[in-house]
Amino acid sequence: MVILAPSIPEIQKHIDHYWILNDAGILSLGSPFMYAYPGITPDMIIVLEGHYTMTYMGKTYHSDASRLFSFIHDQVYLDLSALKRCIIVKFKSRGLSSLRPFLRADAQTIMRDSVACLDDVFGVAINNFISYLDTLQAPQVVTALDEWFLKQYNKQAEGFVVAMAQEISSTFDMKTIMDATGYSYSTMERHFKKDTGLTPKRFQSLQRYKLALRELYITRNSDWQHYVVKYGYYDQSHFIKDIKRYTYLTPGQLLKTAAFIKVRPM
Structure with a gap:
């Protein structure tokens, strides 16, 4: 390898x-x-x-x-x-x-x-x-x-809005990005759809879930409240539902499955 x-x-x-x-x-x-x-x-x-x-x-x-x-x-x-x-x-x-x-x-x-x-x-x-x-x-x-x-x-x-937004907020918090750039949500949405095919809200949701899922696989940490606090979920129920929304599995079930995210380079 x-x-x-x-x-x-x-x-x-x-x-x-x-x-x-x-x-x-x-x-x-x-x-x-x-x-x-x-x-x-x-x-x-x-x-x-x-x-x-x-x-x-x-x-x-x-x-x-x-x-x-x-x-x-x-x-x-x-x-x-x-x-x-x-x-x-x-x-x-x-x-x-x-x-x-x-x-x-x-x-x-x-x-x-x-x-x-x-x-x-x-x-x-x-x-x-x-x-x-x-x-x-x-x-x-x-x-x-x-x-x-x-x-x-x-x-x-080449698009610019995603790279710019990532520099401003690693979790793609839209309020933080709009405050820093002066862009309205509709302007952000237009650029995000053009560059990614996704709305800013959908992209932010995927970014948050991706970061949480990667940490879950790498650290094997089953303290769900840790992810709630670190990634800005409302509560543990929100975290579990969001993970299940994308993977069809609960965080606990994910820890028992193999995935590229666990073994692939960062």
């Missing part, structure tokens, strides 16, 4: 890292059965060898296709036991605004086909690029991915 960051500044703004997993890396996750939940971190999985089983939105797929998870509307169940080698591209946790500079589609279009095969998104030529990646060592993979993303990069498609 190798984790390497992009080296080109334009790419660094939108992609956190490339996670290169070989057979040993996948097995070291502890369980090949993984759940993923709605969130604001787009992911791209590039399959180099093997296949996986994915259950999503009531359908099950047995596939060796590389996929882009731009936004997860429902929980995803993944069986990776037959996936030998792959690369996972982790974008910044800013929703579609971290992804859109590399795509030729608006947020609404991306949201409608939010879990898509890479050749549907980028064209069949990407299959030749994936075959090329399969011949490279880890440092060369980073260089190749950087150069490929740079070719897709369109500065004009």
Whole structure:
């Protein structure tokens, strides 16, 4: 398992890292059965060898296709036991605004086909690029991915409101952001929908739940009041309902399930 960051500044703004997993890396996750939940971190999985089983939105797929998870509307169940080698591209946790500079589609279009095969998104030529990646060592993979993303990069498609809001308030508290910027809620909403496909309220809710869920998995802390205080939930009932809203499981049940958020790089 190798984790390497992009080296080109334009790419660094939108992609956190490339996670290169070989057979040993996948097995070291502890369980090949993984759940993923709605969130604001787009992911791209590039399959180099093997296949996986994915259950999503009531359908099950047995596939060796590389996929882009731009936004997860429902929980995803993944069986990776037959996936030998792959690369996972982790974008910044800013929703579609971290992804859109590399795509030729608006947020609404991306949201409608939010879990898509890479050749549907980028064209069949990407299959030749994936075959090329399969011949490279880890440092060369980073260089190749950087150069490929740079070719897709369109500065004009970069949004500004999510990055700006994140600097003002890590929990995306809308009152704090509006006070600091002088923007009205309707102005914030217009920019958020354009950049992310989500309203500010929905984005804030996902951000809070994502941060709480990550801490829950990493620390195994079952003191629910801690999350209430730290992340601004009304009470424990609100915290539990919000987690269940996105994952269909209570916090206690989540601690008994495997998920990428537990093992993947931060």
